[in-house]
Amino acid sequence: MASAAEIARRDEQSKTRTRWLLSAPALFIVFIAAIGPLFVMLAYSFMAKGDYGDVKPDQFSLDGWFSVFLQRDIFDDTITLADAHLSILWRSVRLSIITTLATLALGFPTAYFIATRPRQTREVWVFLITIPFWTNLLIRTFAMQQVIRNEGVLNTLLMWLGVINEPIPIMYTDWAILFGMVYVYLPLMVLPLYASMEKLDFRLVEAGYDLYAGRLAVLRRIILPLVKPGIVAGSILVFIPSLGAYVIPRVLGGGKNLMLANLIELQFGAGRNWPLGAALSIALMLLVLVAMLVYVRNATRSGSGHG
């Protein structure tokens, strides 16, 4: 007869097997249609470019990575910085940072406002934030287009009020992309901010006032440090999709104000330079990874700081 320990061991073994069997379908699907292709793309970034798109799989080449930042002059072979790519990279990073700051400026007071409502009404306000969040991104982008077009609501309103005489052209500028991104990603800032403010202990605020701190001092010295995890989480949640935004710049920026995602698409389409497209994609992922690492470092530090 098997000993009790033997039975327990076998039981544990069969449990482990069941757990792996149960998770196998999810792991398999995620692998073949999400993670596996990333490795293929990584490999593509080190291959020579094919003549009509695609790659030459038997030729190792660093050209893809080379052209992310540099370009070789076709006449005299001099190597210079790839201005076109760098300007698009810079636009992506800059617009993403401004979007993050703008959503923070709007989202912080909004989240604070919701968190200080009575418990019953709070849920309704949060629900009002979630509705636009779950509305199709393309539809929201299109809705923003309706607002900022030359004949759109904004210009019509401003002209009717007599603020301006002629419509301000916003569409197909960086402003249009910025407005679109702020509008689309705003809920991503408000929700984590609200989550951390909801837990805020207002007795600490009261204590601050009792010790004769002014409103600004209370905000800066008490509220801001306590909700910092929410600020960091919201900023990351807005910054990452902004950096990879594809639909918003395509619809609101027209063909000329590209961001990283559009540049990547271009390499797989008209550019017919798949290794470069693959290298740019990996570069985008690395940027996202850096942002995540900053977040994780911040989260662990503030976590240990507050006990």
Add this chain to the structure above:
Amino acid sequence: MARARFDIRSQPGFGIVALFTFALLYLPIVTLVAYAFNASDSLSDWGGFSLRWFYEAAENRSVQDAAWRSLIIALSAASMATIAATMAAIATTRTAPYRGLSFKYAFINLPLMVPEIVTAVALLIVFAKVKVWTGYNGLGYLILAHTAFCIPFAYLPIRARLEGMDESLERAAADLYAPPWQVFRRVTLPLLRPGIIAGFMLAFVISLDDVVISEFVKSGGQDTLPTYMLGQLRRAVTPEINAIAAAFLVLSVALVTVFFFINRKKS
């Protein structure tokens, strides 16, 4: 009292910014829906109230096809994602940490961290090859891709529900000599149902909304509603697209509202 009483919670100006935020969030959507009822041919001139563009959209062959395709993909992808996610959630919750647990967790949630465009072009590369090798060009690629990115969305609410569930009922059933399968079917599954429904609906909405991955994975003539709209936006825009967007929006909002109430009853 020396000091005047004031609401310690309020911060000057915050209310105004909050109201501005809500106005900002809703003004574009409301405008879009309002103009869907515009009778005129132009996007900006108001020509009176009419359902004309809804009829035109509903009778448009391409719109019908795209809507059907979106629905079929979302239903298949959300169903498969929910089944796979439920199984994975059962394997990764309410257990002592075991080797591979955090690996599974990270693996399943990874699609959430990768920018959509990166997944999209990676799938483009791989599926382009597979399409040539197999000669198969059907909806399978879209369904597979959608299933993959829906899995984390289905997984999260199911896992959350499982973690909050008391194990004593299942133990009681086992003590009463119910075999494991019966315990699962008669006790675990009914308790888990709200989580599964929430996960399915989340996955369904996410699949329905996807633009980027569909745009890169689809073969010719396989437009979904969002990719059809994206294509139309590049051409001359008619109020028809307002009508499609408005109908789509109402559907999403209805789904999310139901989702919200299911989740609220739970807590």
